[in-house]
Amino acid sequence: MARPAKPTNLKIVTGNPGKRGLNKQEPDPDYLNDLTAPGYLSGDAQAVWDQIAPKLRESRLLTVVDVPILAMMCESIAEYRRATIYCKDSPLDHSEKTGGYVLSQWKIVQSMSLKQIMLIAREFGMTPASRTRIQIQPQGELDFGDGQNYFT
Template identity: 30%
Template sequence: MAKRGRKPAPNILKIQAGVRRDRINPDTPPVIPGLAEPPVPLSAAARAEWDRILPLLNESGLVSLTDGVALAIYCVAYGRWVEAEGHMTREGRVLTDAKGVPRVSPWFKIARDASDDLRRMASEFGLTPSSRSSLRVPKQPGKPNSLEAFIEGCNRSRKRRDGPKDGA
């Protein structure tokens, strides 16, 4: 029987989200750092996504050598989605059959299924806005936080524009 309720988050995501220490499983197997090779041959679009996303996930500590299959599933879904959207762009979303009756392109279902798979797998790696919103990544020395830098820049320009606030 399947487990009920929400799926437990990986320890790294719990730590980054600032979860209490007693909610983190100390007996989780250790993460094996490193970059995996794709376990299956990938289409050109899927391989390009693999090459793009793997270094980003590795830098954030969200992927290990053991995550190759899950990441390959994400990349294959991405490749299918790109292919299906390309076909629909060229051929249209509605096709006419031999009798002249309009029908939905079979590529529409392929694109929809691939986007569902893509969304599910993306949330596993913290790649969606909602899954990322619960993360709290510790500051790294020497790396400015882009949101804080943006807010500071806005505050500086507002101070220059509005002048001193003390009534002088």
Template identity: 25%
Template sequence: MPGVAGRSGRRPKPVAKKQLAGNPGKRKLNTEEPDFGLVRSIDCPIWMGEFGREMWDTVCPLLCRERVLEATDVQNLEVYCNAYDQFRMAQADVQKHGVTVLGASGSPVKNPALTAIKEATGTMSTFGGMLGLDPASRQRLRGPTDPNNNDNPFAALLNG
């Protein structure tokens, strides 16, 4: 929020994510950050659709293994998996009926499932980023690579 002291600018990264990244800024870490408890394993909600359940069963163990998922993050995972479920169902509707359908007046109109796909992918992008499920978010978790790593074939050119 612009103009509000302490609330403008980039959101702070949780200490656990800074530690996963190796504390790239080498700043002192906040030792007073609240601990909401790591989630080691959690069952998929019973209301989740088939595709969302498949995504949950894929992503949840990975997040638990990396110790990224806390009790307060479970709803983010629920929203992400539910959006994935909606995305897959809407995609199936487009495959079945096409990008245009007959409207009330009998003329072709855009399939409403296309709007559902767009909204679901936006939700997946937002909540997936919060959970570190996209390449940019993972890079922010990991931090920069080790400059002493000699696996780079261009290192000799760069170092002279």
């Protein structure tokens, strides 16, 4: 699987080793001011939203177009928590009629939710490794310089 595209801001900060042209028309969505959770979230997911959204906004990582993705992450965290509670109260596997073992449904839900959470968390810079690659610039101050460094 190929690496995801590097944002233009990040190319400017870290350099452009491929010497490809920079995208001067990259979208620049507005930062999110209204932190009200979407109405379709479950109660548990809304509680997660209330914990995460203010911190992402303070870090200038949450824009208007990120709301659905953050909502998915909050719902996945709520699912993960529910599945973890059920896993504590029930065995992790059970015997089949044939004598074999099958993972509990809740263990599968827990595992799938964790994978979704980690994928989305990386996009928002919420893991230690992904935070090292983030460089925040004030909105509207994208500096392309004179272009001399990119063509030599």
